[in-house]
Structure formats: structure tokens, C-alpha cells
Amino acid sequence: MQKAREDGPVKQSKNSLGRYGERVAARRLTEDGLRILDRNWRCVEGELDIVALDGDTVAVCEVKTRSERSFQQPTEAIDQAKAARLHRLAERWMAERWPGHFAQLAGPEYDPGPADPQWAPDPPGGVRIDLVAVTNRLRGAALVDHLRGVV
Template sequence: MPLLRSKKNTGRDAEKRAAKWLTGQGLSIVERNFHCRQGEIDLILLDQETLVFTEVRWRKHQSYGGALASVDQHKQRRLINAAQHFLARHPEHHHRPCRFDVLGMEPDSQQAVLYQWIQNAFYSE
């Protein structure tokens, strides 16, 4: 898969790559691009019995900060609110433990993609 080029498609392409990479790590996809009034969650996956709400971040340059740095408190709050909304809509997942991950992606010097997977990147209060 060629590296991401078009700004318009960058987010969509990054999320496709992320989904493929995470399923390769043993997770299974529950939902992609969950939208609600409270926010959006890029990927919702299962890691065994744990429901994983994942924010995907493509970084063209490290000079702008890493993936975790780009998910500030405001973004975390929106993700938490969206996750609560997802759980309200999907009671079949109420029994599952949940976590919030961030998957950072960036090109390396050979134009391959480097992945930085931060599990339990932040917690709901």
C-alpha cells in the first residue's frame, strides 16, 4: 500500500491501515468511524473480552509532537463521551471492560509506516 499522499484521504487511509495492523495484532473490529453528537471514535475493537476505543493519528513529521501529545484533554473528553454513547446504544457490550488506545502512525526514512500503539493511553474518570 503506498504511503498516504492526499490530505483529503489521509484520515481514511490511516484508519484502514490501522484496522489492518490492529487485526494483525489479534484484535477484531466491532465498528469503524462511530459518530454521535458527542464525538467520533475511529475504531472500536475487541482485544479478547476488552472493548477498545481507538483514536488513530497520522503524523507526517515528529516535529508536531507524538500521537499521544495530539490527543489533548478536550479530545479525550470527547472520546470518553462518544464511548459512553456507544455503550448506551449497544447494551450487549455493557459487561466488557473498556480501554482507550491511541495508535500513532508516521512514515520512516524508507517510506514505510511506523506504528506507535499506546494501550490505556488515558482513563475515564
């Protein structure tokens, strides 16, 4: 447990700040009507913070959290290498996890017709990669900015 410092608020570790940001982001996405399908999905290539369903679109959400005192804004944290990795991870998640989620969403009454594929079809709205930027303020609620399809 961290103790309060006399010169100001307790400094959060990078991991605890990130976990806090992911909880705040998931709550905001849910409040905005998205349905969370997965959180902190991991494979050998990396991790996806949040995968959600936004209407008929799968939204892969990268959460970036920064302190109000940080020099870098959350939106500056994704470079080309990170964006490429997110695209690869999204493809892998779709291959490994989407069929199970599709089966749950479609329900037992789903009966593909003769012209329909026998595997889970892609979501009608496709897949996009979003950034959820969380700024942890010294006072008051965190600021959350959901940027759709920016990666």
C-alpha cells in the same frame, strides 16, 4: 487526482492521510488479534475511529496519523478536552452499540440465568481507550505504535 511534484513526493491532504492511517491501524490491530467491531462510528457528539474487542476488553482506539515531516508527534495530539470527549463517546457507544455486538458474540445459545441481567452485561475486561499512532514515512512502511489504555 493529485499530480506528482518535481521537488518530491505528492503531499497528502489531511483527510486522505487520516483515512490512510485508519486503514493501516485497523490492519495492524487485526494482525495483533483484535476483532474490529466498528469503524468511523458517528453521533452528534463526534466520532470514534475504531472500536475493537481485545480478548474480553472493548478497546476504543483513537487513530492519530502524522507525516514523517510533521513537527508534532501523533502521541501529542490528545489534550484534556479530546480525552474527555473520547470518554463520553465511549460511554455512548457502549450504551447504543454494545448490546447488539454482545448478542452477536454470545450467539443464539446464550441464555441468561435468573441471577443474570436481561440486558447486555459489560465486557468482563471493561472498556479502555487506546491511541494508535501512525507515522507515514517518506520511504518504507508506516510506523504503527498501539498504546493501550493511555487516555
